[in-house]
Amino acid sequence: MKIQHLIKQHQLGLLFQQGSFGLEKESQRVYQDGSVVTTEHPKCFGNRSYHPYIQTDFAESQLELITPPNKKLEDTLRWLSAIHEVVLRSLPEDEFVFPLSMPAGLPADDLIKVAQLDNPEDVAYREHLVQSYGKNKQMVSGIHYNFQLAPELIQTLFKLQQEQKSAVDFQNNLYLKMAKNFLRYQWVLLYLLSATPTVDSNYFKAGSPLKAGEYVRSLRSSKYGYVNDPEVIVSFDSLEQYAESLEHWVKTGKLIAEKEFYSNVRLRGAKKARYLIQNGIKYLEFRLFDLNPFEQYGMNLADARFIHHFALLMIWLDENPDQQAVELGRSRLAEVALENPLAQTAYREEGEWLLNQLIEMLHIIGAEQSAVDFAQEKLAQFADPSLTLCARLVREIEQKGGYQKLGAELAKQYKANAFERFYALTAFDNMELSTQALMFDLIQQGISFEILDERDQFLRLQFGEHIEYVKNGNMTSHDSYISPLIMENKVVTKKVLEKAGFNVPQSQEFTSVEQAIASYSLFEKRSVVIKPKSTNYGLGITIFQQGVNNREDFAKAVEIAFREDKEIMVEDYLVGTEYRFFVLGDETLAVLLRVPANVVGDGIHTVAELVAQKNDHPLRGDGSRTPLKKIALGDIEQLQLKEQGLTIESIPAKDQIVQLRANSNISTGGDSIDMTDEMHPSYKQLAVGITKAMGAALCGVDLIIPDLKKPAQLELSSWGVIEANFNPMMMMHIFPYTGKSRRLTRNVIKMLFPEVK
């Protein structure tokens, strides 16, 4: 099967490079000294019986973080980053994620708790492993790399060849070839990427086999790592033989189940190997990789790409190894694993040959230049072993005085990094913050999701068979179609709310000055706002806060309004403070007061300095990638200062409140203040009623309230509804400037998936 030939002839290089990628990364939770924790898997990560992203491997302390498959490797690494940020921000304060594969500060055997999974078979399996291999070996961590070729590639190649008649056989042979070549040449990847040169001596039951100061390339892939009994040999010659030999070892009791066969390549696609013959191998799982401690999340994109190309090379090569070659590859791996990482490998020549093959392939298939350059760098590491990851690691261990110390230091640094922009998911920061917050919670709670459209903030959520879609953080199936349409139309909103018995500011519209003035007596002594019907930057608006007291003032205001529009409104002015109520179902979950941009004097600093200080707040930034916006010092702010007799150079007295804006929008530097617990419950109930009148499941209600401490008086127009908003903002409640955070995204999830406990 000349795959290489077909790809060249039919220019399939691009399709050849398409595929699907997933990563599973194990790591130990550790204390700040780097020693493995003895605590249980954190409860906040939900239930491991279904969690798609955050699992435990062997022990309670051993996290297994799983990305969904992605068509782009970049996306897989974004997921890995996001899952890590969720984990690091959710861990107890004194816990960290150890960045090295070999565990440090291992607890005594009886303190290592086997993962407490719901399924008793899963627990029994782990207990069996303890019997067979001891606990310590189970505590080693690695990264598993799942790779699937593009199905279209396999179809196309199948159509272009004649040798194979069955599409499934063709697919199986393709993956089997990749698997066998991988096993044959895996030592090359180990040489380049290994990172387990040493371990504590208490890792070994019978004392360390390493001399003092001795390092190897990979303990994890050596006989001291977590490997099967050498007797267990499984044939890769054909899928039939593979299934047969696996079944044999299970029958004879050498393996408790097929999954106990720890090959560095696993054939994936069915529960049992035999089923693969019919179903076809769907993808391969490569289990060779040590954690790269210098990467926050264990592997970087360049290495992940390199592994992808390496896997492609395994079917590109003309040779299709037999079982003997596979065994040769395995023994070579064992040998290289125990070589001195600072010395050249015994198989340098084969390694360089293989990488040259890789580079040639990259050229032919039209890979990006960066991939070629990177392969060249790797090639150079055969001549100079000090350039390998393992050599670098040895140097750092020496420098820090031990790998536990190094690991602890990196773990602390990585955790601190994850808190830098604690309100965001760094890898998905092109999306809206509210959607990022929702994704954070979904990952934490273990509800799987797919991003259907990043720019449109469109997610598909799934729990079991239950599917929900979410757009912009809280637009869901729970709201009816008509509710946002009602809210979009201010006239209709007013009519609906009024009919339902809620106070809306009454208004009358006029189309001539005379008409309006003739109605003066209607408004006499009433607090009203006179404004053009379509307001434009607030022009033409007059507010009679204390009531209109003479016809002349009224007439003047009417004329001013008519300068801006052909139709004007005289609307009741409600005296009080505006609050935003976030309502979901039968409950007001959050109440927020928005205060115009301001600073408070200290008698020492200038306004400009006070603004700069306030802008240092971690929540303040551009307002789209941060929950709050920095206060500007533009024309509008300076005019506002001027009205108070100030300039940006003035030094306000201690406790003097300096207004920098008249409007209270968060988007112009306003403060958000949580008032949920302060607000009188009668108003919260009103907001719920308004939401119901709108037919909405979720609504942002703006109420004007005279006194938030006193109960609402239903019959009086002392309060009123200003607006009802669909898709209400959540970030200002989740990360208010002052007051308690209200994690509304969790309520959205609970609304969508009440079955998730």
Next chain:
Amino acid sequence: MKIQHLIKQHQLGLLFQQGSFGLEKESQRVYQDGSVVTTEHPKCFGNRSYHPYIQTDFAESQLELITPPNKKLEDTLRWLSAIHEVVLRSLPEDEFVFPLSMPAGLPADDLIKVAQLDNPEDVAYREHLVQSYGKNKQMVSGIHYNFQLAPELIQTLFKLQQEQKSAVDFQNNLYLKMAKNFLRYQWVLLYLLSATPTVDSNYFKAGSPLKAGEYVRSLRSSKYGYVNDPEVIVSFDSLEQYAESLEHWVKTGKLIAEKEFYSNVRLRGAKKARYLIQNGIKYLEFRLFDLNPFEQYGMNLADARFIHHFALLMIWLDENPDQQAVELGRSRLAEVALENPLAQTAYREEGEWLLNQLIEMLHIIGAEQSAVDFAQEKLAQFADPSLTLCARLVREIEQKGGYQKLGAELAKQYKANAFERFYALTAFDNMELSTQALMFDLIQQGISFEILDERDQFLRLQFGEHIEYVKNGNMTSHDSYISPLIMENKVVTKKVLEKAGFNVPQSQEFTSVEQAIASYSLFEKRSVVIKPKSTNYGLGITIFQQGVNNREDFAKAVEIAFREDKEIMVEDYLVGTEYRFFVLGDETLAVLLRVPANVVGDGIHTVAELVAQKNDHPLRGDGSRTPLKKIALGDIEQLQLKEQGLTIESIPAKDQIVQLRANSNISTGGDSIDMTDEMHPSYKQLAVGITKAMGAALCGVDLIIPDLKKPAQLELSSWGVIEANFNPMMMMHIFPYTGKSRRLTRNVIKMLFPEVK
């Protein structure tokens, strides 16, 4: 209470003219000869136990059409027009609505069926009336005019006066004054608006009191009309006395119930007169008016305005009549009713004085000039009685040879008018046709609704306590918020449908020519469309309907597409015909085929003539105020002709199909062909499944289908979903060019109100 003075002093003229208006119009259903029908109230008008718009009055044959109250008289008349159009289009072919108040061709007493209402009390009441008055008098029809002053006016006036302490008393006295003055001066309106000069002699049990050729002003308001026993005198001196005297007549058995008191003014606002004292009179009902047979719907806007101003005058006048004055007014009415309509009235002087008062008032309150002009016209009718409505009617009766003949002729003409634009509601023709169709059905079935926003097509529907909102004909609470958001995003739609297992055309996107060409083998021999990602007037699109057969053609198409956009798509081209499926819930209610604009030759006419003929079709027009659009003969059509070797002057052969457009849009003159019964059920089921996958209650699904007669093959991509549309068009299914009409608006109502049978 110097109301006039307060209004002048405080310039309340505008507010004085505000109010609320409703009409109730009775009329007999008749056969084409004008004789009263003996059939039952049509079933299609739903149930009279709740119908808000279409009721029966005394007899099964006597329709009572009721408008909701409106703040603008124009709107009340629009409703009257709409309800009439619904009635006229719903009647059996041989039934009409008689435009005169006096019935013609009355059936024998035993054939006059008392209205068969659900409530036995209502039927018993009618049977009692038969005993008291006989059946014939009950068959007379009129228009009742409900008028409410603006509550703000009453509040304002109350605040401005000192005499009355209680707001309710003030309001009651105001309406009582209006009622009393109306009773005092009602003869003036009778003189100007009456239209019952004669009747068949068989109307009178004891032979006609009218001499041959004798006419009167108003039989209906005379003692020969439907009036109480003259003994029944009810006091209007105070509300207390009003209640007391009514209760007296009921107790003594002279009236079976308070409602049997047929005053030309009824005080409205409570079930019993006594309750009005506490609750307040809410509005007045004026019952004086004969049908104006020269108006399609019994009253025109100018007269309705005149009556409004007349009612205002009744509180504007300084005098507040006592009971004696009321009785004087009543006897004067009886007298004028029997005057010769062609002669001057005995009370001309009083009439002219009153209209001069009216004109003065109109000036002071700033009424429109047209109202003043109209009052002047009415004033002139006192000097020249031949100008009155009644005189005109007498002339027409003479000319036609009898009022039954005249009535029959007008009835037929009015019914024909109502069918002129049978797909619209003439009075609401500024709204979308689909909303008009929905409103038609709501009126017909008796579900009350309010137009919240005309321009936004926003309706509020109510049945009992059950409220629903509808926008654009079918956007409702039954659809979830997320469904239209999914459908709005083509990428997300595709992903959702694909995941749910439906065939969507597969596509690949490319960002460079090289990339695309490198994938050639992927598309070889496949039918594909190559297009820029954002299509712009169809530029840059190449269709390989028969499959791509060589790399060069493919490369050329790729280049063409890249001229239009930075990103191109290669998408599967599905061979077949596109059909639109209208799905609601579990059912495909309609399937439509859209055919590009075309004409069929007859061997005689030119293309231009054939187009003109086709454009004569009643459904064709501008396409927004009509269900179909006229075919244009612009550049695009002429180019299309040229490709067929034709010009607009060519004479196509008999049965030759001439294409005038390539695209099948209805909006460019295409034909709509109903295919619901022809379509294989398997495709209808698929469309339902697609709708469910979108989470939608209502959806327009566009499917490409190879053969509508054969079952869909699920595993093959022989068919596919092109688009799923929220708020799908309904008019093209309701009024297709050919095939059966599918009245989808009825299904929408059934979905919203399953409780309405």
